[in-house]
Amino acid sequence: MERGNHTVTEFILLGFSEDPVMQLILFVVFLVGYSLTVVGNTTLIVLICNDSRLHTPMYFFIGNLSFLDLWYSSVYTPKILVTCIAVDKSISFAGCLAQFFFSAGLAYSECYLLAAMAYDRYVAISNPLLYTQVMSKRLCIYFIIYCYTGGFVDAIILTSNTFTLDFCGDNVIDDFFCDVPPLVKLACDVTESYQQVLYFLLAFNVITPTVLILASYIFIIAAILRIRSTQGRLKAFSTCSSHLISVTLYFGSFLYIYSRPSSSYSLERDKVISTFYTVLFPMLNPLIYSLRNKDVKEALKKFLKVT
DSSP, X not given: OEETTEEOOEEEEOOSOOOHHHHHHHHHHHHHHHHHHHHHHHXXXXXXXXXXXXXXXXXXXXXXXXXXXXXXXXXXXXXXXXXXXXXXXXXXXXXXXHHXXXXXXXXXXXXXXHHXXXXXXXXXXXXXXXXXXXXXXXXXXXXXXXXXXXXXXXHHHHHHHHTTXXXXXXXXXXXXXXXXXXXXXXXXXXXXXXXXXXXXXXXXXIIHHHHHHHHHHHHHHHHHHTOOSHHXXXXXXXXXXXXXXXXXXXXXXXXXXXXXXXXXXXXXXHHHHXXXXXXXXXXXXXXXXXXXXXXXXXHHHHHHHHO
């Protein structure tokens, strides 16, 4: 594709290190992490689909979160593994665009989904007797449709604006995947209008879900405080603890990377932080939602006995 006086047909992904030994170590680490991600999220999806006790709104959302994490990790990790061991570390312009688009769409969809899960927890704690009526199957499906539609529509906006920038000079991406910070560093015409698009998408896809999550938890805390027994309060709070951990890990790293002006991007530091939501978070989610969950443990035991 023609950009100014240059023709950009591919990018070079530097990855984490140029040291062959370190690259081999990183290959093993990412391979193990990706294997755990695939096994953990696939197992959780199978259990939720297979066990009737898990056919509730909460597990419907958790199953969709596992599906997103499985897809999200698969956008990045196979290319990371190739970059670690291959001599040719290039990625085509079209490949970079596709990776960028799907990663943005899935990331935004996950932001919306975590907000929907916060509302689900609010309804479960504040109106437990009406929970299944309020969180009907139709409403849950509407939530999921909105999550995916909103996420990928905004991904189209971000991708079209990013890949119409002029990439001048070097085509080396100092990162392990195609993302906003390293691509902005390569661009020679980052306009104010592009910055405004970034801030709009940040506000719409990250800050707005964050505010909705915070509002849900304010009402959740108020509902928990109305419970008289200490045991009842602890039980109510325990149903939210997994979601709170997920939100903190995901939105914390996401806001750190994308809420700063492009002039303050530090690619070396950002590479480490971005592994939290691209690699670590999808791997940890099945553990977060199953280790302290008695229903999932019982469903797993039942599934293992049957098989």
